[in-house]
Amino acid sequence: MTAFALLDHTSVFVFALTGALVASRAQLDIVGFLFLGTLTAVGGGTIRDLLLNRDAVFWIASPSYIAVASAASVLIYFTAPLLESRRAWIVWLDAIALSVAVAVGFGVAVNLGQGPFIVAVMAMITGTMGGLMRDVVANEVPLLLSQGEIYATACFAGALAGLAVLWLGAPLGLGMAVAAGLTFGLRAGSV
């Protein structure tokens, strides 16, 4: 597995944890955990791939993503009752998943030869849309809207920093690391 695929699976796994935790707060059954977990995990990347008209949506090309998301959902199904504050876990895990997903969306768009503007938009979409769908379907106030100023700004600043690093001649991997690092730093600093 390449470093890129490893990052992508990480973001899918952690986003699925947050989706399943929201399902736990809403007292859904195991199918609700799997559904919300998987929707959150692959939602942002799916919208990105549809918009960019890729040959195949990432989880159809490699179904292992769905397996990872399902495993994370089942894990939460059995452990959520042991957690003290699911809300705090959701916010922190969401910050981790968000920063990794921003870097993945950034890398996908750069690899497809998109210009800097679309690269930044795709990084934001990959980072935020899964969580937005999670919150809308579960009828919670979206983190994106309730904590919007710092939430979306963190993604945008991360993507801009990544673009600046690429523009200075750094390899894509470094640009992605900078994007993830700055997004997480800004988001975590505001929690």
Added chain:
Amino acid sequence: MTAFALLDHTSVFVFALTGALVASRAQLDIVGFLFLGTLTAVGGGTIRDLLLNRDAVFWIASPSYIAVASAASVLIYFTAPLLESRRAWIVWLDAIALSVAVAVGFGVAVNLGQGPFIVAVMAMITGTMGGLMRDVVANEVPLLLSQGEIYATACFAGALAGLAVLWLGAPLGLGMAVAAGLTFGLRAGSV
């Protein structure tokens, strides 16, 4: 019209009935009936076709699907006031549409040469997403989430049984029939 197209039109027609019945419960006007009826009828198949990157979404390739969905919506507009329990009608018609749609999604994915995992996922998406969009737009608790355990399990079991039959060498039509039959049996048994 092939047997396949006949099944597909059936699922579109019955799902449109359920969408229009939800519009009736929400006391919408004729446009609300047409909108919710059509959205429910073609929603699952549209998401499936976008995800699988088909050349054309099914109802753009053959607009007769929209005509069928519109006819079903108008039919309910005039007959809904005569029904005793719209909720019971919705649940039963939804079970019928669900099982037929699972078989159609199963057949489409097999015909496109997808592997068994994606075939099962596409069967579930075709079966459940139209009804989910119906319930989200109408602000009702989704049947998929409120009765999730048996609802999604029925689709999944139906798809697995269909795959098993194909694996034993049966023709696609038989696999689809088994998928529809088991989905309906499990779903109906739980209503």
Added chain:
Amino acid sequence: MTAFALLDHTSVFVFALTGALVASRAQLDIVGFLFLGTLTAVGGGTIRDLLLNRDAVFWIASPSYIAVASAASVLIYFTAPLLESRRAWIVWLDAIALSVAVAVGFGVAVNLGQGPFIVAVMAMITGTMGGLMRDVVANEVPLLLSQGEIYATACFAGALAGLAVLWLGAPLGLGMAVAAGLTFGLRAGSV
């Protein structure tokens, strides 16, 4: 810039105004204005382009649309507090954006060689879906459903009139003008 692109940017700009006004009513921060403004502005055209399987979604091909939507959102962020009745502004601006978007969707579908039925459906989708997503995300009752009879009927009648004009041999521009004019007349007459 062609007349077509000018119309399209107009519809994007005015729809973004309405989305940002809804964000103002919901007391969101600047990111909420940008998000709701942009979603409303490009939502209908994005769904149209995905359904029609165009080579690239319009705002990915020309990122100027996102810049226009962002400018409109920021404009409202600073001027909304000065407005007396944001609700009245939303309804009137929505009527303008709706009629222009219907004409644009009409023109795009005709240029892609779609038949009259799909042309009418795409005109309606381009006109109504951005506003529907705006209202669903902001948790307001959709204008499309609450005022559905005249709202969707206006789009449909506009598209039909445009088709009739084309059928009589008129150039596409005239068909689009007729579609926009009739949609606006019917919608404005009902406000």
